Amino acid sequence: MKKKLKNNTFLRGLYFFYNTYFSLDKKSFGHFGKNITINPPFFLSKKENIFLYDNIGIGPNCFISAHNEKLIIKSNCAIAEGLTIHTGNHANVVGKSVTDINEDNKPKGYDKQVIIEEDVWIGANVTILAGVIVGRGSIVAAGSVLIKDVPPYCIVGGVPAKVLKFRFESLEDIFEHESILYNKTQKLDNELLINNWNKYEK
16 A cells, blocks of 8 residues: 555545545544544644543534644533634744744744633634633634633633623532532632632623
8 A cells, every 4th residue: 555655646645635634543642532523624733732631522624733832622622613723823033024934943932832621612613823721611602713811611702702701690600510520629719710700790
């Protein structure tokens, strides 16, 4: 088979296409947990920088570019179709046009990891840019573009995304949800949750 691939441009192209958009080699990921579904077609750049934990579903047509920094998606997340994530960023360098700057000559500090915490629900066609942390229990509305962190248990939406409301009706509901799903060492700090509630509750 390898000999055939070497001598046949069409077969090489077909193999690359299948491997890039349809094949999931779990060993090539930084971490690949249990019960993970990534519906094809998909594009996953630098899989060794992609860390997926348990119980994650990702819809078709996702594009994940994690060339120089990690993408971490923690457990129990539901993600609809059309997800786009970039852990990289373009650089601005005096005296160089944007097309002259590449991964080899780009200054450090532009690329930043993206973290999606536990129990997050992301709607269709969402874009998440470098450095964003999507807080535990949050919901991201379809079509949103995330350029800054999402607080825990908030619903965000828009371009750029902003906090619309909380996922639950009361702070007590959030405390109860946390106590059911997480043990004492895993639970978010109550003071953090209270401060977020006071800051974003309309």
